[in-house]
Amino acid sequence: MKIGVIGTGSVSKAISGKLAELAHEVTVGARSADSESLEAFAGIDGITTGSFADAAAAGELLFSVVAGDHTIEALEMAGEDALAGKTVIDTSNRLDTSREFALRSTASVDNSTAIQIQERFPEAHIVKSLNTMTNSVMIDPSTVPGDHVVFVSGEDAGAKDQTKLILAEFGWRDAQIVDLGGIASAAAPEMLMPLWMNLVIARGGFDAGPFNFAVNSA
């Protein structure tokens, strides 16, 4: 499948690399096609680089992996027409870099990237997913034991099904994929970020190894 990845940070590196491994044709987009941030993707089999607009145009399905506060701007640069009718998987979190680590999330039911981009780009099919865990777990859930979960929120059933297929290719089992409902539910996993950050600290930092949230029931 042709997949565009909007953004070049650590989440992009993990997801773009995994998608290429899975033999998808990946275009990674940066603010400009000659951005230094694209150097990390040069020469990787299956990955082409370009601008946000190049990635959006090339992809039949898109990942938006830009930081939450910059997502709308990046998708505007990608081009509203290029997003129309496409599944856009948003993995972002709202972070306030003026705060200390444990408190940097600005998420609330009134400040959700996914809700805001769905409102701004009504013709795109926004799906919130993968924002509640570290990069390595996103693309290899087997590194954490048990039925830990990945959440999926979005208005379009077909777009959520496409997302679930990609998640399955990443290694997520059906029992681990929790459909939370429409895009309004996307605020909930975004509001998990402070708990995730506090757990990183409480566990003694990233060296303690990966973890993920689970939902246990009888």
Next chain:
Amino acid sequence: MKIGVIGTGSVSKAISGKLAELAHEVTVGARSADSESLEAFAGIDGITTGSFADAAAAGELLFSVVAGDHTIEALEMAGEDALAGKTVIDTSNRLDTSREFALRSTASVDNSTAIQIQERFPEAHIVKSLNTMTNSVMIDPSTVPGDHVVFVSGEDAGAKDQTKLILAEFGWRDAQIVDLGGIASAAAPEMLMPLWMNLVIARGGFDAGPFNFAVNSA
């Protein structure tokens, strides 16, 4: 132990009843000592009823189980002097009853009951706990399988130890009690409420049975 419970709602009924079963001397407090809301507690062995101030004065340890938006007012009625030096376990969530069910939380890193009451009552030892699950699981964690968790946040190590002992009496095993750190970390479990509400809906309502969050790691 003499324990005061500030509040008379469903959380109070669950916790006060369990504490009385465990042979603690419980005083349940309402806005006034002749409040109709206290009738549900009449005649229960081990439970005395009274005003917020009566409960705060009687308890060596206090539970604050009032709705988040009313906690400061209730604790002011309980009396700042009666709280001083005592462990106050806050189980509340921030809910905006003008919103639909799934979106009712107003929690954010800037709107945490526990942080606000610790600031308002600096001599009390506020501990956030138990706000991330349904009442029945709070007092009987064995109804959900596996190492699902209860979070504890607070500044005072002794107050957190007291809280952990009460949690152990409720049936929580050491592996299930996650100390998130100081009171600043209390915003994180409060921000879990929207996810909890969306999961109730996604699972098909309360009839689907109890569930709780877990943190899986290798």
